[in-house]
Amino acid sequence: MAFKLIDLPYPSDGLAPAVSxxxxxxxxxxxxxxxxxxxxxxxxxxxxxxxxxxxxxxxxxxxxxxxxxxxxxxxxxxxxxxSMAPDGGEPSAELAQLIDAAFGSLDDLKTKLAERGAGHFASGWVWLAEKGGKLSIEETHDGDTLADLDFNPLLTVDVWEHAYYLDHQNRRPDYLDKVINEKLNWKFASENLARGETWKYPA
Missing domain, CATH: 1.10.287.990 (Fe,Mn superoxide dismutase (SOD) domain)
Structure with missing residues (x-):
């Protein structure tokens, strides 16, 4: 059975103005x-x-x-x-506890995600991931992924230019600020943590 393009889990304008x-x-x-x-x-x-x-x-x-x-x-x-939603909600109690342990607070995590995304050279992805009961921020370059590695990815942010150039031109930090502070899907992240294994692409 061939792979299919999955539907967006929100209306096409649901992430604007972060992502149009x-x-x-x-x-x-x-x-x-x-x-x-x-x-x-x-x-x-x-x-x-x-x-x-x-x-x-x-x-x-x-x-x-x-x-x-x-x-x-x-x-x-x-x-x-x-990893994004019009209203991403809040982390579950379990996820919030791990965030506080690893980063100090949710706001500190958001700041660090934005810093890593802005500092990532060229194309790639920035991830919030869990391994062994601890959270970390990971980066993969170009098309690399955590899908088959020894992590449980909870969220990702795309830092390829085509993810933001129409909306923010070369201002990657502006895109990161809006996505990370307004559109990250903490319900999805919490579900991924609770499941305890890597999300599966829908068949």
């Missing part, structure tokens, strides 16, 4: 769709056809860079759409 409907039309409708299409084409007729996306990512890591890039980007974008 125009940006989502390109980023979701064209960029993400292209990664899905290229992944499907690469696995067609192979042993990976019909496997979960996470298995494709893991199999391709270190052995097929082209497939890895497209499969990982397919997964990353699906996770990213869910």
């Amino acid at each position: 409907a125009e940006t989502l039309s390109y980023h979701h409708g064209k960029h993400h769709q292209a990664y899905i299409d290229k992944t499907n084409a690469a696995v067609a007729g192979t042993d990976l056809e019909g496997q979960p996306l996470e298995a494709v990512v893991a199999s391709a890591r270190g052995s097929n860079q082209g497939l890895f890039n497209n499969a990982a980007q397919s997964w990353n974008h699906g996770f990213y759409w869910h």
Whole structure:
């Protein structure tokens, strides 16, 4: 069964002005769709056809860079759409406790996420992740992902230029400020923590 472009979990204007409907039309409708299409084409007729996306990512890591890039980007974008919400709510009690232990407070975590995102060189992703009952901020470059690594990713922020350029031009910190302070989906992060294992791309 071929992978599909997942629907956005909110209206196309639901993240504005942090992320506009125009940006989502390109980023979701064209960029993400292209990664899905290229992944499907690469696995067609192979042993990976019909496997979960996470298995494709893991199999391709270190052995097929082209497939890895497209499969990982397919997964990353699906996770990213869910990492944001028009009203992200608040962390669960369990997540709030871990945030305080690792960063001091939710506000301190937001500041550190923004700093890491602004300082990330070139393209990539900034993640809030859990491992061994502790939280950390992780960075992956280009199309790399935490989907198949020894972390439980809770949230991610895309720092590729196409994620923000139509709305904020070269002002990545402005994009990060609005997304991190206004649109992060703490309900999703709390669910990922409670589940205790990595989110799965919908079949």
